[in-house]
Amino acid sequence: MDNHLAESLAVHAEALAAWRECRTKAQQIEDPEERAAALADLATRRPVHPYFGGLSLTALRRGNRRMLAPVRARHADAKAEHAETLAAWKKRHSTAQQIEDPEKRDAALDALKRERPTHPVLVATGCAVVAAVVLAGIPAVRHYAGVVVTSGLTLWVIVALILGNTTAPEKTPKALTEKVADAPADDADEDQEEEPETTVPTPAETHLLTASLAAGGTSVLLTRLAIDLAASHPSWEPSTKAVRTLLSEAGIRVRDGVRTPDGNGPGVHHEDVPPLPSPSESAPLPGVVANVGAGQSANANANNTIEAPAQEGFITVPHPTEPNRTIVVHAA
Structure with missing residues (x-):
């Protein structure tokens, strides 16, 4: 793909x-x-x-929040500035009320009434009303008002959906950045040691998983392989494209359409799965499977052998990546 x-x-x-x-x-x-x-x-x-998939109310709400973020920030700044100005005005008003001379007190209070700060919401509402009245007085705008409103709303929804489906870059707070920069190097080394190592599936592991799933004569979908591999490697991002690459490296053919118990679609036919690699050492005796670790010599002692399963139709094969382990699979 x-x-x-x-x-x-x-x-x-x-x-x-x-x-x-x-x-x-x-x-x-x-x-x-x-x-x-x-x-x-x-x-x-x-x-x-x-x-x-992207046409959802969640994406629309997320996009609206991102579009209105500058307006909300400006409103928060204006509201904080208005609170400071109003506090200063109230202090001056309280001082003016303490003037003993009635004429001077009334004059000062009248002047302060005209200087009372206006709330930013009232200012914005007044500007919107004035703009609407001015635009309504233009014949061309009044004639195409429906088209302008519809086009504006459509454009707003489209932009909101695009922004809602786009991942916003995460912003690191300045204080946190300075704290991390000032932290000693020993702490950074400890944090790095505590982080788990990221692992990805290997072609041999993919071959083993495919063989185990197809051992009963059933085909396997690429999506099923991706889900099972992701369960063993949480840090790996599952995708059918990555599974195709792993299967290609393992020499397994991928068909565009196979029938499986999970459904039909791209996957691996059970006849296309090559047999697992045979053990490098001589074959063990029937009913006994050698379990010899790396660097150890094989012997016939009873404590070095494991009895094979009693059920018919099962065989034991060596693990492709760990020589000291064996796997029991169902023979097709």
Whole structure:
């Protein structure tokens, strides 16, 4: 897949095929009440197309907050400035009321009434009303008022959705940055040692997982492999494109459409899975599996052997990356 959109479309096709298969099974339920409940539950879980995934109220609210952030910041500054000015005005008003001469006191209070600061919300409301009256007096604007309003709202919604689906860069507070810069180097080394190491799946691990899932003669979807690999590597970002690369490095063919119990879609057919690598040492006796660690010599002592499973149809194979471990898999 060339880009993220193509990958999203492929994942959506797989999920939609699985959903349709579940709906077909639900339609075959004989009990009318159970059938209606199952269909109603499936209707709420229908996969959303990637084209419409970003059209959500959550994205719209997030975009509106980002667009209105400068306005809110300016309003907060104006409100704080108004509070300071009003506090100073009230102090002067209290001083003027203490004047003993009635004429001077009245004159000072009248002057202070005209100097009382206006709230920023009232100022903004007055400006909006004046602008609306002026624009309404223009015939061209009044004639195309509906078009202007509709176009403005449409443009606002589009920009809000774009901003709502775009990840905003995280801002590091200045105080936190200075604190980290002033911290001693020993603390930084300790923090680095405490951080867990990031691991990614290997082609051998992908081969082993694919073989174990396809051992019973069932094919495997790429999405199933991505989910299982991500469970073992939390820091790894799962994607079908990455799984394709791992399978290609392991020499496993990927088909565009396979039938699996999880649904139909791109995956690995059970006949295309190559056998796991055979042990480098001589084959053990039937019923006994050697468990020899690296750097140790094999011997026939009872404490160095493990009995094979009693069930028929199971075989033991060596671990592809850890020589001192063995794996029990179901033979096709």
